[in-house]
Amino acid sequence: MNYHFSDTINSFESSAVREILKLTQGRSIISLAGGLPNEQYFPHEAVRDAFARVFERGSKSVLQYGLTEGYTPLRESLSKHLARKGIKAGIENMLLTTGSQQAIDLLTRIYIDPGDVILVEKPTYLAAIQVFQSYKAKLVSVDCDENGMNLEDLERKIKQHRPKMIYVIPTFANPTGKAWSLERRQGTLNLCKSNSVLILEDDPYGELRFNDTETFPSIYSLDDGPNGGAVVYTSTFSKIVAPALRTGWVVGDKNVILHMTRAKQAADLHSSTMDQQALHELFQQFDLYSHIDLIRTQYESRMREMVRLLQAKNWEGVRWNEPKGGMFIWVEMPQGIDTQELFKLAVEEGVAFVPGISFFADEPQRNSMRLNFTHTDSEEMVLAFDRLERALQRMKTAAH
Amino acid sequence: MNYHFSDTINSFESSAVREILKLTQGRSIISLAGGLPNEQYFPHEAVRDAFARVFERGSKSVLQYGLTEGYTPLRESLSKHLARKGIKAGIENMLLTTGSQQAIDLLTRIYIDPGDVILVEKPTYLAAIQVFQSYKAKLVSVDCDENGMNLEDLERKIKQHRPKMIYVIPTFANPTGKAWSLERRQGTLNLCKSNSVLILEDDPYGELRFNDTETFPSIYSLDDGPNGGAVVYTSTFSKIVAPALRTGWVVGDKNVILHMTRAKQAADLHSSTMDQQALHELFQQFDLYSHIDLIRTQYESRMREMVRLLQAKNWEGVRWNEPKGGMFIWVEMPQGIDTQELFKLAVEEGVAFVPGISFFADEPQRNSMRLNFTHTDSEEMVLAFDRLERALQRMKTAAH
Numbered sequence: 001m002n003y004h005f006s007d008t009i010n011s012f013e014s015s016a017v018r019e020i021l022k023l024t025q026g027r028s029i030i031s032l033a034g035g036l037p038n039e040q041y042f043p044h045e046a047v048r049d050a051f052a053r054v055f056e057r058g059s060k061s062v063l064q065y066g067l068t069e070g071y072t073p074l075r076e077s078l079s080k081h082l083a084r085k086g087i088k089a090g091i092e093n094m095l096l097t098t099g100s101q102q103a104i105d106l107l108t109r110i111y112i113d114p115g116d117v118i119l120v121e122k123p124t125y126l127a128a129i130q131v132f133q134s135y136k137a138k139l140v141s142v143d144c145d146e147n148g149m150n151l152e153d154l155e156r157k158i159k160q161h162r163p164k165m166i167y168v169i170p171t172f173a174n175p176t177g178k179a180w181s182l183e184r185r186q187g188t189l190n191l192c193k194s195n196s197v198l199i200l201e202d203d204p205y206g207e208l209r210f211n212d213t214e215t216f217p218s219i220y221s222l223d224d225g226p227n228g229g230a231v232v233y234t235s236t237f238s239k240i241v242a243p244a245l246r247t248g249w250v251v252g253d254k255n256v257i258l259h260m261t262r263a264k265q266a267a268d269l270h271s272s273t274m275d276q277q278a279l280h281e282l283f284q285q286f287d288l289y290s291h292i293d294l295i296r297t298q299y300e301s302r303m304r305e306m307v308r309l310l311q312a313k314n315w316e317g318v319r320w321n322e323p324k325g326g327m328f329i330w331v332e333m334p335q336g337i338d339t340q341e342l343f344k345l346a347v348e349e350g351v352a353f354v355p356g357i358s359f360f361a362d363e364p365q366r367n368s369m370r371l372n373f374t375h376t377d378s379e380e381m382v383l384a385f386d387r388l389e390r391a392l393q394r395m396k397t398a399a400h
Numbered sequence: 401m402n403y404h405f406s407d408t409i410n411s412f413e414s415s416a417v418r419e420i421l422k423l424t425q426g427r428s429i430i431s432l433a434g435g436l437p438n439e440q441y442f443p444h445e446a447v448r449d450a451f452a453r454v455f456e457r458g459s460k461s462v463l464q465y466g467l468t469e470g471y472t473p474l475r476e477s478l479s480k481h482l483a484r485k486g487i488k489a490g491i492e493n494m495l496l497t498t499g500s501q502q503a504i505d506l507l508t509r510i511y512i513d514p515g516d517v518i519l520v521e522k523p524t525y526l527a528a529i530q531v532f533q534s535y536k537a538k539l540v541s542v543d544c545d546e547n548g549m550n551l552e553d554l555e556r557k558i559k560q561h562r563p564k565m566i567y568v569i570p571t572f573a574n575p576t577g578k579a580w581s582l583e584r585r586q587g588t589l590n591l592c593k594s595n596s597v598l599i600l601e602d603d604p605y606g607e608l609r610f611n612d613t614e615t616f617p618s619i620y621s622l623d624d625g626p627n628g629g630a631v632v633y634t635s636t637f638s639k640i641v642a643p644a645l646r647t648g649w650v651v652g653d654k655n656v657i658l659h660m661t662r663a664k665q666a667a668d669l670h671s672s673t674m675d676q677q678a679l680h681e682l683f684q685q686f687d688l689y690s691h692i693d694l695i696r697t698q699y700e701s702r703m704r705e706m707v708r709l710l711q712a713k714n715w716e717g718v719r720w721n722e723p724k725g726g727m728f729i730w731v732e733m734p735q736g737i738d739t740q741e742l743f744k745l746a747v748e749e750g751v752a753f754v755p756g757i758s759f760f761a762d763e764p765q766r767n768s769m770r771l772n773f774t775h776t777d778s779e780e781m782v783l784a785f786d787r788l789e790r791a792l793q794r795m796k797t798a799a800h
Contacts, residue, residue, distance in 0.1 A: 001597045001630045004564055005659060006513045039460035045462060048455035051674075055448035058438035063447060063642035098668035105667045109534075113406045130666045134509075164404055196402050229403045241462035244673040259405060261553035262412035267505045267528045272672035273644040274451075312782060318408035 016028055030384040033352040035174065035327060036375045041295050042242045043286060054274070062277060068265045070096025070249075072277035077251055077283040085206075086221035087233065088206040089251035094225040095261050096249050098271045103165075103234035103250035103260075105131050106267065107200055110259040112137045117163040121149060123359035123368075125174045125202065128167055132361075139361035142166075146321065148180030151187040158195050165198045170181035171216045172205040172326025175359045175370035184221045190231050193223075198256075199231045205326040207240050207292050210300035210308050214324065220251070226254050237279060239327070240292050245275040299327065299374050302381075306373040309385045315392060327374045330356075333367045337395065340366070345394050351387035408599050409461045411533040430651065430784040433532050433752040435574065436775040441613045441695050443686060450681035455673070461676060467675025468665045470496025470649075471676035477650055477683040485606075486621035487633060489651035493626040495661050496649050498671045500604055502659075503650035504567075505531050507600055510659040515561040521549060522757035523768070525574045525602065528567055532761075539761035541701065542566075546721065548580030551587040558595050563789045565598045568666060572605040575759045575770035581670070585619045592630050593623075598656075599631045605726040607640050607692050610700035614724065620651070632756035637679060637725070640692050645675040699727065699774050702781075706773040709785045714790060727774045733767045739765070745791040751784045 056060055069075065075091040076113055082089055097103045104127075112118065114136035120129070122141035140161050142171055143153040148170060157163070168188065170180035180188075192199050201219045209216070220233035232252035252258065265271070282288070306329055307322055317334030333339060339355040346352065354369030376384060454462055469475065473572040484488055497503045504527075511622065512518065514536035520529070522541035532539055540561050543553040548570060557563070568588065570580035580588075592599050601619045609616070620633035632652035637645055664670070682688070706729055707722055717734030733739060739755040746752065756768025776784060 001598075001628055001653070003598065003653070003656060004511070004596070006509070006511055006516075008513075009510050009662070011657050012659065034465075036465060039464050042460055042463040044455070044460060044463065048452070051451045051455070052448070054453070055444065060442055060444060061445065063442040064439050065434075065436060065643040065645045066640075098671060101666075102668040109406070110409050110412070111404070111406055113408075116406075127666060127669070134663070134666055167591065193401060198401075228401055243464045243465040244677075244735055246668070246670065246672045246674075253401070253403070256403060259409050259412065262409070263534070264414055264525060264535055267667070269527070269647070270646065272646045272675050274646075275672050275674055275679075277644075278674075284765040294501070333566070375419075381752060391488075392641060 002138070008134050011130060013130075014064045027349050029347060030374075030376060030380050030387065031352045032371045032376060032384055033354045033377055034372055035325070036372070037239050037243065037295075038298070038374050041298060043282075043291055046286040047242060047245070047278065048284070050278040051166030051274070052096065053281045053285075054277045066270050066273035066276070068261050068270045070094070070271065071273050071280060074276045074280040074283070076281055079283050080335050081283070082251065086217055087251065089226050093257055094249055094252045094279050095264065096244045096247060096252045096271055096276055097234075097264070098248070098268070099238060099243075100202060100234040100236040100248035100250070101127060102264075102271075104128050104200065104202065107232055107250070107256075108132060108135045108137070108259045109263050110256075111165060111198060111376060113336045117161040119154070119157055119161070119163045119166040119197070120361050121168055121173065122361070122363065123168060123175055123356060123365070124167065124361060126358045128202070129361050132167070133386050141361045141363065146178055148178070149188055151184065151191065154188060155191055158191060158197060165200060166192060167200045167202065168219070169202045169205075170219060171203055172208060172323060174205070174326070175328055175354070175356070176330040177321055177323030177328045178324050178330075182217070184223055185217070189222050190217050197230070201231050201233045203233060204239055206235065208296055208327065210296060210303065210310045210326040211324055212284055226251065229253055232256055236389055240288065240295065241282065243278060243280065246272065247275050247279055296325075302373045305378060305381055306371065309381060313385060313389060315389070318332065327372055327375060329371045331369050333369070333373055335367055338366045339369045342369075342391055342395055345391040346388055349387040349391045351391070353388075408534050413530075429750050429752050430776060430780050430787070431749060432771045432773075432776060432784055433754045434772055434775055436772070437639050437695075437727070438698070440775050441698055442573060443682075443691055446682060446686040447642060447645070447678065450678040450686070451674070453678045453681045453685075464672050466673035468661050468670045469581045470494070470671065471673050472678060474676045474680040474683070477680055481683070482651065485615055487651065489626050490794070492654045493657055493666065494649055494651045496647060496671055496676055497634075497655050497664070498646045498648070498668070499638060499643075500602060500634040500636040500648035500650070501527060501776060502664075503648055504528050504600065504602065506663050507632055507650070507656075508532055508535045509663050511565060516565070517561040518558055519554070519563045519566040519597070520761050521560070521568055521573065522761070522763065523575055523756060523765070524567065525569060526758045526762060528602070529761050532567070541761045541763065546578055546583030548578070549588055551584065551591065554588060554593055558591060558597060563597055565600060566592060567589065567600045567602065568619070569602045570604075570619060571581045571603055572608060572723060574605070574726070574756070575728055575756070576730040577721055577723030577726050577728045578730075579616050582617070585617070586622055589619050589622050589630065597630070601631050601633045603633060603635045604607075604639055606635065608699055609725040610696060610698055610703065610725065611724055624649065629653055632656055640688065640695065641679065641682065645679060646677055647675050647740045649776070696725075698746065702773045703729070705778060705781055706771065709781060713785055713789060715789070727772055729771045729773060731769050731771055733769070735767055738766045742769075742791055742795055745794050746788060749787040749791045751787040751791070753788075
């Protein structure tokens with residue numbers, strides 16, 4: 001049998017991160033590559049009890065088909081949770097998805113025709129790039145600095161490319177860990193509103209804020225309200241509860257949500273209502289906010305450890321940011337160090353990271369890398385940096 | 401904000417069935433419309449215990465991200481389960497999905513370019529039609545009789561349209577309830593193999609067989625083996641365990657599965673591993689085969705009840721099949737009775753069904769309807785038929 005695949009398969013190359021994850025399974029490689037939350041802080045007992053309570057209620061319908069929109073009581077709980085963050089969204093403005101990844105996929109499906117332009121950050125989340133490319137969007141990346149998107153470059157590229165959508169992760173971004181300033185958030189909203197560019201705000205990490213004095217309102221919360229708004233906002237339980245439950249949500253204008261819901265109906269009818277019911281139970285009897293505080297504290301101390309290691313190593317010409325939240329540090333090596341080459345040596349030495357090139361929609365930067373600090377214990381992190389150093393030395397030696 | 405949706409949204413009209421489900425919620429309408437399994441026969445305690453055992457194992461990693469392919473031990477269990485049915489598939493030939501609906505979506509995504517032709521049964525599953533249309537496939541339906549697809553018409557349409565794929569539900573089909581003969585299965589396989597037409601065999605109902613003396617081998621099992629084969633086979637736990645767990649599987653050539661896996665990675669990373677782990681636990685300690693026997697027996701008796709009611713009513717010119725398994729009876733009213741018109745009167749009288757027109761990719765038949773017999777109790781079924789009769793009488797009266 002000769003198979004005749006669609007054009008689309010070319011955009012679905014397996015992500016570098018996940019291939020690395022497979023590569024490192026069962027080997028003694030320390031991975032700073034993944035975007036994994038730390039299992040140590042999963043609320044294991046609370047989730048177990050939540051599932052038990054779902055069954056205790058005794059209704060046979062807990063196992064029946066559910067609504068495509070998602071389990072209504074969970075949408076109600078989420079609506080209240082989001083209101084605390086200034087995000088106004090009724091249940092008619094909300095769709096539950098299989099992680100926020102599915103929200104990115106569904107919005108692209110209903111909003112983007114082949115050839116439409118999507119603006120993205122430089123760099124940005126690689127699995128979003130894949131989704132956009134699979135729908136044959138044209139991606140244009142916008143210059144960024146430590147405060148977010150460069151508004152002049154954004155305006156120029158809006159005028160030049162007439163994009164239909166912009167995709168941003170303004171709070172503790174993947175891969176850079178940076179948080180946009182309020183001015184950049186407001187400026188981006190204004191520019192997009194006046195040019196009818198839909199903003200897809202991806203916020204998986206917003207709750208993982210290390211410092212209580214500085215807050216980062218979502219772009220969605222700066223807009224007028226759910227209906228008729230310029231922002232579609234997505235987030236997930238993966239980082240604040242656990243990824244295995246695969247429950248994300250997306251909020252926005254009710255017509256946008258309606259079209260996404262219909263697309264989801266075709267894509268998979270609905271996501272797991274077992275998980276959704278358990279998460280609703282969790283909201284009832286578990287102090288999610290104290291739990292988030294615990295994760296924040298732990299992740300901050302890990303971030304500080306990694307920064308200390310970077311400072312101690314003091315590699316020549318190496319720069320990094322000190323993130324205010326999230327899961328990643330973005331490291332720039334000196335020009336001329338190709339981190340894809342470094343990666344091969346690093347894996348030989350027993351340490352993995354994600355080469356920065358994966359995160360660029362265009363004009364790739366070859367000397368950067370993403371390091372995850374949430375999943376590796378102190379001792380391993382020390383070891384990881386020793387290994388990284390050996391790889392770096394081998395690379396420099398080879399260059400001479 | 402002006403929204404500029406993609407062309408695709410036109411194919412995502414909400415399915416008639418699901419809109420009817422919403423309509424009937426909370427009202428005293430008896431629904432013969434849904435495709436719902438009966439909650440009475442969900443293995444509630446066994447599923448509860450399975451979830452509990454997942455947590456008892458105590459590993460924190462039960463809540464971590466999983467592989468896109470799905471939880472490996474469940475794929476191993478499924479591989480053995482399928483072998484009992486003559487379906488050879490190793491774990492590298494298998495992808496776990498969010499219901500078999502997602503398998504249909506993902507295969508279409510990686511296999512169909514806009515304008516490609518897909519052949520379907522006349523009539524066929526409406527949510528598959530939606531998926532195919534959303535990828536801008538051209539659908540051509542093939543004539544069918546009580547034994548399956550008409551092989552002459554199939555051959556003619558293969559030659560004429562050069563289809564890339566054919567979509568079939570050969571065992572207790574939705575909506576017709578029919579089971580294809582062995583000759584039609586083999587004939588379809590031969591024709592498709594020699595013309596390089598990929599067969600998507602959708603088998604959600606195959607286990608719900610009423611009669612032990614007659615077996616219906618899947619088309620997949622008639623082919624040479626998983627790799628290089630002409631058949632991609634999908635099924636689900638929704639009808640034999642419970643739909644809320646949203647776990648389906650798809651098996652086929654390992655390259656086809658690899659491309660589907662990459663597409664799934666972009667679509668949602670992976671499905672709920674909570675559900676997958678629970679289903680693996682269920683396989684270990686629950687007698688799934690006795691449970692399936694129970695469902696089969698119960699559904700058969702409900703089917704017989706519905707047939708008795710149809711016989712007793714003896715409506716003029718009405719014809720139906722007596723299905724050998726599955727969940728549906730397909731009823732053809734006399735020519736001139738438009739079941740969409742009848743539907744409106746029926747809902748007024750307090751009974752719902754799905755008008756047959758929804759299930760046709762082209763050349764719709766206006767006088768048919770799909771009745772579900774699995775979800776309605778005896779007394780309600782009697783009531784439902786009385787109401788249906790009143791609607792029918794009103795329609796005839798109005799016609800005069």
